[in-house]
Amino acid sequence: MSGTWHVALLRGINIGRAKRVAMADLRGLVAGLGFSEVRTLLNSGNVVFRAAGATPAKAAARIEKAIANELGVSSRVTVLTAAELAGILAKQPAFKQADNPSRLLVAVWSDPAGGARLAPLLKQDWTPEQLAVGGRAAYLWCPNGIHDSRLAAAVGRVLGDGVTSRNWATLSKLHALTHNPE
Numbered sequence: 001m002s003g004t005w006h007v008a009l010l011r012g013i014n015i016g017r018a019k020r021v022a023m024a025d026l027r028g029l030v031a032g033l034g035f036s037e038v039r040t041l042l043n044s045g046n047v048v049f050r051a052a053g054a055t056p057a058k059a060a061a062r063i064e065k066a067i068a069n070e071l072g073v074s075s076r077v078t079v080l081t082a083a084e085l086a087g088i089l090a091k092q093p094a095f096k097q098a099d100n101p102s103r104l105l106v107a108v109w110s111d112p113a114g115g116a117r118l119a120p121l122l123k124q125d126w127t128p129e130q131l132a133v134g135g136r137a138a139y140l141w142c143p144n145g146i147h148d149s150r151l152a153a154a155v156g157r158v159l160g161d162g163v164t165s166r167n168w169a170t171l172s173k174l175h176a177l178t179h180n181p182e
Contacts, residue, residue, distance in 0.1 A: 003036060003052035005082035005178040008063055009108060010045025010075045011164040019073050021045065029066050035059070041173055045075065046166070048177045056081055060110065076161045078110045082178035084136060089175055092168070093132040095141040101168035105140040107155050109163045114138075117158050126151045140165075 008030070013019045023040040026047060031038045035049040051059050056079040064077040080088070088106060098104045109115070115133045122131060129151040130141040142149040146167065155163065166174075 003050035003054075006035075006049055006051050006054075006056060006059060007080045007082065007085050007174050007178065008045075008047040008049070008060065009078045009080070009164045009166065010047070010063075010067070011078070011161060013045040013073065013075050019075060021067070021071055021073055021075075025071060026067075029070055030063060033062050033066055039177060041177060042170065044170075046170065046174055048174060056084070057110075076110070076164065078108055078164050080108065080136075082175070085171065085175050085178065088134065088137045089171060091134045091137075092139055095130050095132075095139070097143065098130075098141045098168075100143075101172065103142050103145060104168040105142055105146050105149075105152055105165050106168060106171055107138040107140060107152075107159070107163045107165040108136060109138075109159055111159075111162045114159055114162060118155065121151075121154055121158065124154075131155075 013021045023043055027038045027040055030047055030049055035051050038049040040047050060077045060079040067073050067075055118133050118138055128143050129149060131151055132139045138155055140151050142152060146152055
């Protein structure tokens, strides 16, 4: 066990029939880049691994390039350290009515300006949905589901492929893997 725990979030893979990537292939690819203790969660591009001496940005660029070159799939990759993920989880606003973790969406951006770009959305009324913006992520409460959410669509339009989203339940499981990987 060497290196810091990291979480890679791949944007837009295994959604419907587009951009299909087998998780075994993804684990092998990430391990082949020299990262250790590689694990995947679910079938939607969530990878937990240890990296010695790699910044999240450099790890993301290496993984993104390898996916394109070796698997023939274009996917934006955002990498967080375990500490960054813990910080995102700790800063979640207390949406009083957020009682379903699968409908609480966390949109993580790779560009540091992501939060500032969302400022105009904070001025709009999204009722019954809610939006809060943190330093590295936006939190979207989508009580009627994420698929038909006007708010999620607006965040996607503003940030484009520079954002990837996961629900609260998935991020919580990824956080647990970085603390108890067995």
